[in-house]
Amino acid sequence: MGLVVQKYGGSSVADAEGIKRVAKRIVEAKKNGHQVVVVVSAMGDTTDELIDLAGQVSPMPAGREFDMLLTAGERISMALLAMAIKNLGHEAQSFTGSQAGVITDSAHNKARIIDVTPGRIQQSLDAGNIAIVAGFQGVSQDKKDITTLGRGGSDTTAVALAAALDAEVCEIYTDVDGVFTADPRVVKKARKIDWISFEDMLELASSGSKVLLHRCVEYARRYNIPIHVRSSFSGLRGTWVSNEPQGDEPMEQAIIxxxxxxxxxxxxxxxxxxxxxxxxxxxxxxxxxxxxxxxxxxxxxxxxxxxxxxxxxxxxxxxxxxxxxxxxxxxxxxxxxxxxxxxxxxxxxxxxxxxxxxxxxxxxxxxxxxxxxxxxxxxxxxxxxxxxxxxxxxxxxxxxxxxxxxxxxxxxxxxxxxxxxxx
Amino acid sequence: MGLVVQKYGGSSVADAEGIKRVAKRIVEAKKNGHQVVVVVSAMGDTTDELIDLAGQVSPMPAGREFDMLLTAGERISMALLAMAIKNLGHEAQSFTGSQAGVITDSAHNKARIIDVTPGRIQQSLDAGNIAIVAGFQGVSQDKKDITTLGRGGSDTTAVALAAALDAEVCEIYTDVDGVFTADPRVVKKARKIDWISFEDMLELASSGSKVLLHRCVEYARRYNIPIHVRSSFSGLRGTWVSNEPQGDEPMEQAIIxxxxxxxxxxxxxxxxxxxxxxxxxxxxxxxxxxxxxxxxxxxxxxxxxxxxxxxxxxxxxxxxxxxxxxxxxxxxxxxxxxxxxxxxxxxxxxxxxxxxxxxxxxxxxxxxxxxxxxxxxxxxxxxxxxxxxxxxxxxxxxxxxxxxxxxxxxxxxxxxxxxxxxx
Incomplete structure (x- = not known):
């Protein structure tokens, strides 16, 4: 049983009930013998509310301060999630992107990850904790300023941490059961894909599929980190994205x-x-x-x-x-x-x-x-x-x-x- | 013209309008030739809302995570304030307690300041910026965890930074015009005190006066930092708290x-x-x-x-x-x-x-x-x-x-x- 990185999006932790539900799922993984690192986004509409506030004080919020503002969102969700886990009798510690060693360039609002030095996370895991990490954020290498990673940032944080910690899998929890053969809102008979290669997933992401962003899949492919996209609501097996088919049964690659x-x-x-x-x-x-x-x-x-x-x-x-x-x-x-x-x-x-x-x-x-x-x-x-x-x-x-x-x-x-x- | 530390409480920055009003006041001080460091609390009811959220996920929130949660409040207000200042055409940078070098012990929720190492603040000032610092928070010396200072924490942050930066004065902005001879809500004819000694202020603070907390005055006395308590709404001269009378006219110490x-x-x-x-x-x-x-x-x-x-x-x-x-x-x-x-x-x-x-x-x-x-x-x-x-x-x-x-x-x-x- 190795290390698992789990990422939960804003819709999974939209309110106190959501946070408690997610806490139970995390504790399950820990009970199953895994070391668990959790990457979490801001709660529900928090980010939009912060952007709205910024608009009220300045028509053109500056990059550095805008990032400082937005990162308050994950700070709230990660602290609450750690509290909820501790309330279930398990040890948890939350870490900002900076504390987790997510080092980026200085391009505020759309920073790229340069390096990940997860020493504090590893120590926390070794001490028996579940580590909760703020998604979407890092710290700039040169100026030590707080940065945000832009769209799909939390997924990228999760994959980058999984790579740096040599995780078995990066689980991306979302509000659908996985990657589907078409958008389920358009095609009622869309099928959940059990396994898809990095290449096909990259093409789908470039072509309008919104479950995973291109950037995150590209990072996972480079470091060969299997991604498991699944629902935080249903707990069903979702879609594995990797180089080779994984899981119990062998799967033949679909033509389409x-x-x-x-x-x-x-x-x-x-x-x-x-x-x-x-x-x-x-x-x-x-x-x-x-x-x-x-x-x-x-x-x-x-x-x-x-x-x-x-x-x-x-x-x-x-x-x-x-x-x-x-x-x-x-x-x-x-x-x-x-x-x-x-x-x-x-x-x-x-x-x-x-x-x-x-x-x-x-x-x-x-x-x-x-x-x-x-x-x-x-x-x-x-x-x-x-x-x-x-x-x-x-x-x-x-x-x-x-x-x-x-x-x-x-x-x-x-x-x-x-x-x-x-x- | 030397360095001034200004502290604004939650009621002064309760909404976007308040933040813009405070930004103008800060810019005034900068235009008058001062270097300006601003310590800011969380907006209005933010802290209470965060405490309420914590109560929803856990009946007994743990110290470390509770501090992580609460410090999101100042993160929001300080970033917005920096944006509002930049929008007025002046340079500003916001800093967390950790970035500002506020080093504390590990007593979460009621940490004591051990040391202040404001190297980044000094650099930012030297580069011509107005520095905005999150009140009420620091980082623990041993574990590098985020801490909060408990009641009156933002005032104490302001005085501690004023001492470390050798400021001329620490201005505490609040929602009254200064320290009064009695609580103005009880005594309509209460008079604003122009100057009061540290000793008398300490006794007033111990005896129920809520304008300044004992802890903050004690810190100011130890490092001999004059405090100017005044209103962020009226802009009038407030109450000076110091060892010796200050200001233009000499003031005789009152009997009472x-x-x-x-x-x-x-x-x-x-x-x-x-x-x-x-x-x-x-x-x-x-x-x-x-x-x-x-x-x-x-x-x-x-x-x-x-x-x-x-x-x-x-x-x-x-x-x-x-x-x-x-x-x-x-x-x-x-x-x-x-x-x-x-x-x-x-x-x-x-x-x-x-x-x-x-x-x-x-x-x-x-x-x-x-x-x-x-x-x-x-x-x-x-x-x-x-x-x-x-x-x-x-x-x-x-x-x-x-x-x-x-x-x-x-x-x-x-x-x-x-x-x-x-x-």
Missing amino acids: SGVAHDTSEAKITVVGVPDKPGEAATIFRAIADADINIDMVVQNVSAASTGLTDISFTLPKTEGAKAVEALEKTKSRVGFDSLRYDDQIAKISLVGAGMKTNPGVTATFFEALSNAGVNIELISTSEIRISVVTRADDVNEAVRAVHTAFGLDSETDEAVVYGGTGR | SGVAHDTSEAKITVVGVPDKPGEAATIFRAIADADINIDMVVQNVSAASTGLTDISFTLPKTEGAKAVEALEKTKSRVGFDSLRYDDQIAKISLVGAGMKTNPGVTATFFEALSNAGVNIELISTSEIRISVVTRADDVNEAVRAVHTAFGLDSETDEAVVYGGTGR
Whole structure:
């Protein structure tokens, strides 16, 4: 019986009852003979309330102080969780990110972990304690200032600690029973995935699946830490994410791991771009200089009659206005005709390492969309993923049609969503 | 222009508006050429809310985790205050007690400051910043755990930092205009005291005056740090507490500094104690072993006919039941007749170094009470204080009568209470 890192999100510890329920689950793991390190997020809406307070005193809160403020949230949840565990007769100590040795760079609000030196955690474990660690936060290497890790920070804290402590597994507790073959809110017959490879999970995370963030999975893959995504409400076996299948029964890799969708992106089409070297480079340099991340990029052959082509790409809706402004400034240099901005799109992605060796996946995918009357606007592929852009209105029907076409539907409606969404 | 430490209580930073008002006041001091260190308490009711949460997860929250929890309160207020200052165009950095170098013993929930090593604060000041420090908290010397300082902790943090940084003055901002000759809620004509010596302030604090706690004044006296108690709402000159009168005009020390009252105590009378050596020692050893602090102790000569005497003492009402229980256990050994417990008492104290050299103070005090029809139940004196115990019902009238008798009444009703009470 080795060391287990467990991470609980904000929805699992939203109130005193939640904290007590989680405390019982942690004590179970300890009773089963494990050393237990727990990473916890801020309670429920605490972070949003703190952000709201900051907005009331300053329209542009500064990075260092904003991080100082937000980290109060985990301080509250971790102390309460340690108290609840002690009340069950077990020893527990809580640690801030700084005390736990989570060393980061100085990029406030979105710091990257540089190193983890969990000496105090190890001592606390060796003394028989359950160690509770604040997720989402660290301390900067140069200035010793408090930092936060940004979106998905608590999951990353958990995986980083699991790696530094050589844990058997990093258990990510959430409000669903695991990773599903599609979003259970859209596809009632979505199936829970028992095991998925790091690669497929990375593609799903990039394609709109919100259970695990790309950053956390990437960290786990680099250090080969198995992740077990499961519900803090049901206690059922969830989804294992690792290099090789794990668990009691051997599992054969599915051809298709799942269908992801994403409605957070917009599409920009640059119309009438002269088809000559350097034009695309000018366009995307302008986008990069505006610090905007883009996703899909599609350019088709130019019409022979005009020598003009159209270039389309997708990007987060939140960056749309900034991108259009940046492109308008290049108009005279590039000499394109016009810009089309469209935020009524959805991206649907089919992910699975099996598609490399199974011909016909693309054909089945497109036929399913066609039969459902869904028009494809853009196509982009990687080795283990096919993504299309459709109208936003079509997304739910499209996802369901594809899910059914690849035989992913379960016999029953097994997916349950238990609570809200954590950080 | 030297360094100023300012401390703001919870009522001064109860909401975003309060934080912005305080930020303006801090910036004023900076603009006037001072280096400024600010010690801040948790916002309004934050601490009570956190204590309530702790009670929901555990009936007996453990010291270490309780301190971890409570210190989230100052983390929020100090970060918001730093943001508000930056929003006014000045540089500010917030620091936890640990970062500010407030080193304590390991007595969680009531830690004592052992040392203050404000290297980071000094660096931040030298770089031109206003430094915001979390009050009420420190880090333990041996285990590096987060601690809290207990009641009056933020005031003590402020004085300790002022001493370590060799500040010109420690300004304690509160919701009244300073220290008054009596509680303004009881005596409408109470006068604000312009200057008071450490000694008189210590006696007032021991006698029920709540503006400054004994602990904070004692620290300031030891390191000779002048305290300026003033309102964060009005901005008026408040009360200076120091060894020698300060300020523009010379001030003559008053005979009587003020009248304090305290209704938080109860009285226990041990009736029929055999008047022989060792009896009193047995009684008060029992009280001490129960970890109860007592205040006044009075024993009169025994009646010659019986050889029995009565011993009375006062103690916090909150310790009453524990004290009675401890005394009952000594009954057979001491052989006293009975115990009388009375929590309907008030203590009224007259404080002033001038009474040493002014005969007649005691007589005037007792005459004033007598004329007001107030009966005296116990009397106890120190060199610069006379305290009496009366019925609780009589306290307001008694305080007003004494205040008038010593010529302390002001021409006008000058006392204003602006908000609630901070920590």
